[in-house]
Amino acid sequence: MTLNDTLLLSLRAVTSYRIRSLLIVLAMALGVAAVVMLTALGDGARRYVVNQFSSIGTNLIAVMPGRAETSGAFLGATMGRTPRDLTLKDAQLVGRLPQVKRYAPLNVGVAELSAANRLRDVTVLGSTADLIPIRHMNLARGSFLANDSEHSAQIVLGAKLAQEFFPTSSAIGQRIRLDENRFLVTGILALQGESMGFNTDEIVIIPIDYAQSLFNTTSLFRILIEARSHSEIQSAKIAIHDTLKQSHDGEEDVTIITQDAVLETFDRILHALTLAVAGIAAISLAVAGILIMNVMLVAISQRTPEIGLLKAIGANAADIRRLFFAEALWLSLAGTVIGFLLGQFGSLLLRLAYPQLPAWAPAWAIIAGIIVALITGILASLLPSSRAARLDPVKALGKK
Amino acid sequence: MIHLADITRIFQMGDQSVHALNKINLDIAAGEYVSIMGPSGSGKSTLLNIIGLLDRPNKGCYELDGKNVTDLTETEQAQIRRDKIGFVFQSFHLVPRLTAAENIEMPLILGEIPPDERKSRVTEALQAFDLLSRAQHRPAELSGGQRQRVAIARATILRPKAILADEPTGNLDHSIGAEVMMLLETLCQAGTTLIVVTHDRELSARAKRHIGMRDGKIVTDTP
């Protein structure tokens, strides 16, 4: 039998059992659609997190006081206290390194903002002017520490704070108080929303020395550094380490983290998670395969006279095998295509419902899903089609 | 026992209405041996189905054992089918996965007869129809004659008032067919009404009353 005839005959057989073929196609489609949609979800989550993390800076390196014996998180560093301070001088030393494009010392804390008869606790960032470009923040209006005015009591308000405290007038030029200290508003941040759990619309930025005096500390919370280029990040990290070790009398009491490394960790974890989810969804494809095998076995016992007849008129075992194999292939193909379309449609709905989540099924998942589905269908047909091929034509025709 | 008055059965074939039965009037007494003959399409099988309460007439009235059974509910009809009527088919219609004994037992199960009583009655039937040695065999392992005997045993185990046989020997060879007919006739002699639908003249001749049908009407009714 020619390939063409095999395909046509098998297609006719499949379409003649309408309901059962439809149900098989449905089963397979569900499995493929699940794989497509779930990987879209997983990959969307991965890209969301990576995007969020990339948006907070470029070629970013963070130096924090304290170090753990074993790598990994340690509570001391997150709280940022050590006997020996990370100082402004340390920051300046680091800032002069050739691999460093920009640097910003950082102190954080909480203080009460009072202005225009309003009171509210706000998050305070103390730093230099470079903090704003390093952290990819934008000044919507005004400036911060421009023209070497490093020692005046300037403050930048987050967009929402400016709106909250000065809804009708411009915030710029207004005088406000942080706890008991007076500051002059010189800039307003552009509306940015929440990123990485940090909402920049409700923070204020003041010069680092004022922050240190406000919180009564001489120690820095972090030093943020922007390396000159991506390729220089590693050498920057080493240079920073050596500089600070020397500055701290040979003690290695700081931890240096690169944005790259963190990003990579997130990327890897979420990728693995997506893979696991896809794998679990793919189990359903195995179940669909069992269904195909089951139905084919039933079909063969029902169509025994037909098979006997085919053999009687000259079909050989290989022809019969190919015929049933083709039927399984048609069913798998239809299920795969419909499942793919369903999955893509579902991903589209996801993207519309959650625009921040770029839910696109990655190519590897789609290809893998299709291949697994097709292989399942093919494997499922092996037993039935060899059974059909081995039928004795005399017995087959004699059966009622 | 069976009283049909003006029974009409109409089938819709596409956009045409076909009168399978056209104003049939028929009375059959208890214990009668009747054969219904006619060419294909004459309505003989349809008549049998109506008598057996497998089908409802569009018009007319059917009284069975003095009771009007034309417009009974499905449940009531099922009960009558079970208790009063036994069917014997050309293709036996045995359940392939059940043994001979289990096939015979089926009406008893449907009739909610308690299990112990069932066992004794099935053994009785197996004995009466000479099937004891084949009791645990499945239909595939039985000869045609044995299969039909199982079917008759099943049809009669609840002691119906009437046996309706549609071409009972159609799938059997001549001598076996004769044996089967003798079986049915013995039952008839014991008081069961026997109605045989056939187009086999020789078969039909065995009956005591011959009804001929053509185009949905009874054209001859002779002893």
Add this chain to the structure above:
Amino acid sequence: MNTIDTLQFASRALTAHRLRTFLTASGIAIGIAAVILLTSIGEGIQRFVVSEFTQFGTNIINVTPGKINTHGGSLGAIGSARLLTIEDAMALKHSRYVQYINASVMGNAEIRAQGRSRRVTVYGQSPDFPNVFNMSVSTGQFLPTDDLRNPRAYAVLGAKVRTELFGNTNPLGAILQVGESRFRVIGVMAAKGQVLGFDLDDTVYIPTTRALEVFNREGLMEINVAYRPEAPLQAVTDDLHRILVARHGREDFTLTPQQQMLSTLTTVLNVLKFAVAALGGISLLVGAVGMVTLMHIAVSERIAEIGLLTAMGATRTRIRILFLMESTVLATLGGLGGLIIGTSIAWLLKVFVSGLPVSTPWDYVLGALALSVLIGLAAGVLPAMRAANLDPVTALRTE
């Protein structure tokens, strides 16, 4: 036809085609097994995280400076002009609901002893610390109940620090240098292991006021309040609030009950568990479609038999019940099989893969079983109705 006979009839139909029945049941079994296995892992993780979280006790309220909390962390603890002081902690102890208080500061420092040095997290805690956090001492004692404002320079070692710096020798009485200050070791904590990634044994505990000196700080990071378990949470919170506002003049602090965090955590983990179960449910859905397909085929195959049953006097309802029972029995068998497979794999994982928390939630297991029964019913409905509505005349004409 009574129930037992109906059941028997249905079972015979299933055993007549054993391979087919087995394959169909497998579809359901795999789905149920997947659901059970995944929820077991989910439940295991939930229990693990919650127990890690609650091992220190649940009737705790944390007081932090400032009124801003970002995602569980307190920025005020890092930097604040408003201070929480030792005196604040002492005042809180006077509340009638409070059993113990702990004033807390932490940081990273290099400690030195016996010629060895190590960088560890150093905690400044109060003498009540072991009572607040259900921790116990393995050797010696914890910090004594000195005046909180002027405590003696004693230190208690974490289990790992003890082994790293002192090996097997008795550390009690030895001098420990923390940063620039010197302390005398008076105790070693019992090993606690890791909690959510943090090594609790690689630590040193010194009095809070001394820690403030070491880290050059004026304010506490946190005050932990352990209240009487039978006290209503709201009353406790109100009382603490009252005491502190009286001292500070305004509400420049945050009170966070541990219970609150726990319930948020539990909710999140419950959602996760459910999502994971749904993941397994995909396979179950496909298995259910398989069941519908097979029932549909069964009806097609047995049309003549259905006609026969009608001829013998079976009602439509009886026929419907027969087929429903077949599919239900089949699905239930598959469900039981899946249950056994799922729980077995979960148990094997628990035994052979250390570190993976697995716990089979019996409510989900029963739910899965009930689900498979329901699937059997649902899958059988349409085919059963089709069987019942067959015209016996046409059915009997089928060979």
